[in-house]
Amino acid sequence: MRIDKYLWCIRYYKTRNMATEAIKKGHVSINGQTAKPSRDVYAGDELSVRKDQINYKLQVLDIPQNRVGAKLVDMYRKDTTPAEAFEHLELLKLAKEHYRAKGQGRPTKKDRRDIDDYLVEEGK
Template identity: 75%
Template sequence: MRIDKILWCLRYYKTRSIATEAVKKGHITVNGQTAKASREVFPSDKITLRKDQINYKLTILEVPQSRLGAKLLDIYRKDETPKEAFEHLELLKLSKEHYRANGTGRPTKKERRDIDDYLDDNIETEEFE
């Protein structure tokens, strides 16, 4: 089965065209080599794909005939992605919540109070040092 089709069948991408685009961009490797969309995948192949700032590592156990339900995925692939990658993604999400881009407008009343409290705490600690 083609690499783009198997990634779609294993529910890593919502559509085959998105999977094909990821392969063209070089986000997918099979057995350590950058793959083309037409690359055939066989059982025991190791696939590495980068999606949402996570490097997923998969081993294909069997090739599915068609798209699978989410509960049946573990029959066809073994996910060897380290847990640290998912923890890193959670930290990135948390850090983005507190980031305010330049030019997005004035701070809200609550944000202004938080800024004032932060500045007051830093000024007080500098006075005592």
């Protein structure tokens, strides 16, 4: 089965077109080698998929005939992604929230003055 169809069948991408674009961009590798969308995938292959700033490590267990339900995905792949990848994503989210809360937009005049005062003090 083609790698783009396989990733769509096991629900890593919503559409085959999204899977194909990710593969063309180099976000997917098979057994350590970058893949083309038409590359076949077989049982026992090791996949590396970069999605949402996480490097997923997958092992192909079996090839589905067509797109499977979410509950049946584990029959066709084994997820060996290390826990550190998910912890790294949580740290990124916390860092973004710490800087500026979502929805506050651009700095206000007062925020800008505070930033300028801080930078002047640092320069002395």
